[in-house]
Amino acid sequence: MDLQLKNKTALVTGSTDGIGLATAKGLLKEGAKVYINGRHLAKIEEVIVEIKKDIRDADVHGIAADFSKVEEVVALLEKLPEVDILINNVGTYSPQPFESTDDEAWFQDFEVNVMSGVRLSRFYVQKMKAKNWGRIIFLSSESAINIPDDMILYGVTKTAYLALSRGLAKYLSGTNVTVNAVLPGPTWSAGNHAGMKKLAEERGISEVEASLEFIREKRPSSIIERFAEPEEVANLIVYISSPLSSATTGAALRVDGGVVNSAF
CATH class of the missing domain: 1.10.1220 (Arc Repressor Mutant)
Incomplete structure (x- = not known):
């Protein structure tokens, strides 16, 4: 199936490993131009070399930014002022006992897990609206619904993405810009x-x-x-990025292996 992604430009944050990297490869195989992202340029360059071994004609580029640092986010936006597809994948997580997780840890994780998506979406949505086409995808988690008792902070940030994606989709009502959240399980x-x-x-x-x-x-x-394997999650993300998914917006799409014990 041709997902009609040729001549589309995508930014995938946090994409030197895991779901982000698998998504970048999936988009590249469909002919999209893809910017991968990580905190360190040397690592990004290594990954690009590996990608080109697998996908010889890959139109892949790298852009470094640490999303805990606002000045680096601003620099990224200056280097890449327009995209057709924004995949807010970057995130941080670790077991954190609730009583010993201080304010600094809460604010630090919110910077990366929530504000990264807020800042990038707020910037890119203007041009998406102007050309009346775009895709914004937030990588949430089954932990947004199934809050882990040992990672409450992580769960809260992923629940925030569900609210953000739904609200932004409604804000873009009547346009050809769609917004969705994807909820992976353990991957x-x-x-x-x-x-x-x-x-x-x-x-x-x-x-x-x-x-x-x-x-x-x-x-x-x-x-x-x-x-799950990263590619199993990426397959859904790549489809949701495509013009073929035009009637899917405002959705929380689970690819969680059935972890969330609900039919709805």
């Missing part, structure tokens, strides 16, 4: 590989066994009973 990334490796070492088991135990203990409602 393989560098961070999750590191976490499962640590769990495996603690329990004297393999990383695969550790991942299955994590699912059984922390996400027992999972229907697929495993971590």
Whole structure:
């Protein structure tokens, strides 16, 4: 199927690994021009080399920015003043006991997990409205609905993205600019590989066994009973980025492996 993404320009934040990288590759395979992002230019350049090995004609570019620093966000916007597709993927997470998570930690995670999407969307939506076409996608999480008791801060930031995406979609009513949120479940990334490796070492088991135990203990409602591959999430994101998804907006689209125990 041709997703009609040729001649479209996309920015995928936090895209040197995991879901972001898989999404960037998916868009590139469909002929889009893609800007990948990370905090360090050297890492971005390494990833671009690897991408071009897989996708020889990839129109891929890199743009560095640390989304916890407003001045770097401003610099990014100056370098890339217009996009057709904005994928707000960048995020941070870690287990944080509620009592010991201070104000600074709350504000720091909000800067990255929420305000990154606010700032970029606020900037790019003006030109999307002017040309009457665009796609804005927020990477939320099943944790937005299934708030983890050991990552309350993370869950709250992801719930904020649900409100932001729905409100922005309504704000853009009657235009050809769509806004949606995607809710992945546990998905393989560098961070999750590191976490499962640590769990495996603690329990004297393999990383695969550790991942299955994590699912059984922390996400027992999972229907697929495993971590998802990044590409499984990216497939949905790439479709939602395309002109073919024109009637889908204001939606919270779950690709959570059935973790959220609800039909609606």
